Amino acid sequence: MESSTATDFSTLIRERLAGYGADPVIEFEGVWYTGEDLAGISSRIEELARAAGVPEDAPVALVVRNRVPHAAAMIGLVGAARSFALVYAFQSAEAMARDVDRLRPAVLVADRADWTPPVVEAARRCGTVGIALTLDGERVTVVDGLDVLGPGPFAEPPPEPSVQVLTSGTTGPPKRIAIRMPVLERAAQSALMARPAGEPTPSVLFAPFGGISGVCSLIAVPFSGGRTVLLEKFSVEELVSNVKRFGLKALGGPPAVIRMILGAGVPREDLASVQLYMGGAGPLEPELKQRFEEEYGIPVLWSYGATEFAGGVLTWTWDLYQQFGAAKRASSGKPYPGVQVRIVDPATGAEVPIGERGILEAAVEMLGPDWIRTNDFASRDEDGFFYLHGRADGAINRGGFKVLPETVISTLVEHPAVQDAGVVGTPDERLGEVPFAAVELVDGAEPPTEEELKQFVRDRLPAYCVPTRVRVVDRLPRTGSLKVSVEGIRALVST
Template identity: 55%
Template sequence: MTVGTPAPASPSAGLSILTSGTTGPPKRQSIGEAVLERTVFSVTGGLFASPDDPPELSYWPFGGIGVCQLIAGFATGKRIVLLERFSVDDWVRAVRTHRIPRAGVQPAVVRMLLDADVPAGDLASLQFLISASGPLDPATRLEFEQHFGIPIRLAYGATEFAGSVCAWTPEMVERFGDAKRDSVGRPLPDTQVRIVDPDTGDKAPTGQRGVLEARIAALSPDWIRTTDIASIDADGFVTLHGRADGAIIRGGFKILPETVRQVLLTHPGVRDACVVGVPDDRLGQVPFAAVEPARGQPVPESDELREWVRAALPVHHVPVAVAVVDDLPRTPSLKVRLPDVAALYEAVRVNG
């Protein structure tokens, strides 16, 4: 893994971790002791584990923010099953052997488990999964829940917050579960969130989309602006709608990559997709997409996928090209590496 020059740790830093590296080389981020205490609370709710509690499952714990799960385990006496890296076979074996009741997974893992035809009985101990590291395709989520009978709950956290920002409690699930299905839950008790206009900074009306800001006393007395587009409903539930920093400005028209990606995912021949902006001499930026083909389906052509988007969205959303690849380039934490996807565009241009 290539990393930049480590940033000097502050005197109060309790830990130095790497960011995920999805938009460029991973960066060092120092986390102070007070923030680590907040991290433990965000993961555990302040509850200590008992010897009879089932263990948690963790993989790639030392590569970045995942190390905070280990620290929470040390602080509360929680047993943790560690995998050096993710593989379907090892993950399923750990769940089956140790009777894991709940686990956090990346969206890519949900698709991998479905494609691997894992017997439902192997995951019978799971009460639910938590997906919090990126957008999960609604159709994939529904397919997983129907196949395995295991609900997936959405949550929200970020490296800069060293833990969770929004999550579901059992009480929320019981009262609002179905009605707020697409939400990442409500802010944690020590967290305030708001939605603001990205240009003016004015607070957005209830239900309107804007950039999410959070204020957590352990981190800072100030509001911290994220790069996530979100909305908050009248009941205080937060829903994510994509990333503001990935917006593509095509000749003055704004395109959110996640909007195009969701359309591509509805094509029966697409397993997963990523959309990025690439330079254009005339328009500034244009969207380019890379997709993984679905198993057991004819491999779609680039023009077919472009027409699929054209039928669903305004014409400026249509990618200039679509590359079909066996596997999208990913970080060790299974997030898609955006610069590597953009580099595929040059290969498409050269090869026609």
């Protein structure tokens, strides 16, 4: 039955892409690309793969960049019900080559610039067919010397068509999680749940295609019959420009986008058309949410999910917001339809009483009956709203005292000169671990001293939460999805 559902979803995506015809679908760098453009790119990939002797169920890998040919390739692979794995482009050529060696795909699709000597050599070792993408001239070509399928061995195809999506890499190297096509459909649906009523305006897509947010947002475009403006890299200026050009009704993104909009001092009138901000991909401080809503008059509907769940677990709806938005600003909302959520004791697995903190677990109907444990501390109130309190696996053990980085971050960003912050634990001979913080300042702000920032935390939190060092940086290291990179913060400790 599930394979049939996968086929149905893939057929739907294929038919809807074809249905655009000569109508525009994706704008990139000021140029609109039609349904025929996208279908032509994806069809050419399939044609070249067949000509090279690649079976229809053979594994495919795609080095993803937020560019039109890559979007067309991904939509086409979903529409063809092909399994494929995503490879980050934002890594060294040698690391990309190691990915190819690990994945052993029958076909590797990548931007022409990503076909470096190490990647070509890795594909040759594996017997992989190489396909290059570009927007200049012939958009899809076979890589010289990689035009015939080699002997392999190649990776075994999964039992069902699926997409191997990369986790965000916030706390360490990204991992791949297989998302079956029916689950991807659920993810696309969840990306559309809170859209404002009325004639839809284009979306602005900047989430990296390698992660679940980017995949869902992209597939949601043909799924809904919509249009999108694709940004290779996020910038406040481009976002605001598109709001004004198209009168966009909805915006979305992680907490960093809200901070950047406020930090840039975007005038209220520039966002006058926006009716809703739909956010997620990290905790949002209630004070920041309130400040954004008061500054722009735009309701913020936050959600919580993870790659493992292929979409949302908790969310705010417009009805919930109207009834409880002011009273429960710190909440991540209630469970999505088809999702059960509970809070358990991390040691015993027993559910904790209402109001107490524990580990969040969720059971998603589409994924099966099992409860999936997260690494997030959470609690539930008497009205069934859930609250997140930081990641259990990121807690800093300072001489027996647990310091949650999110708690220190939330305090640091209250300082008027601080736009964003990152906190990690560093080894300490006496205490085991101590907190280290890095902060990015609001543009034009008078830089506070390190001691001033420490005192700011000391005035608001227990003494064991005060970082032993606070470093001011021009820009915090971030992942492709704009989250502050924990590994990047760790790298700052020794510099």
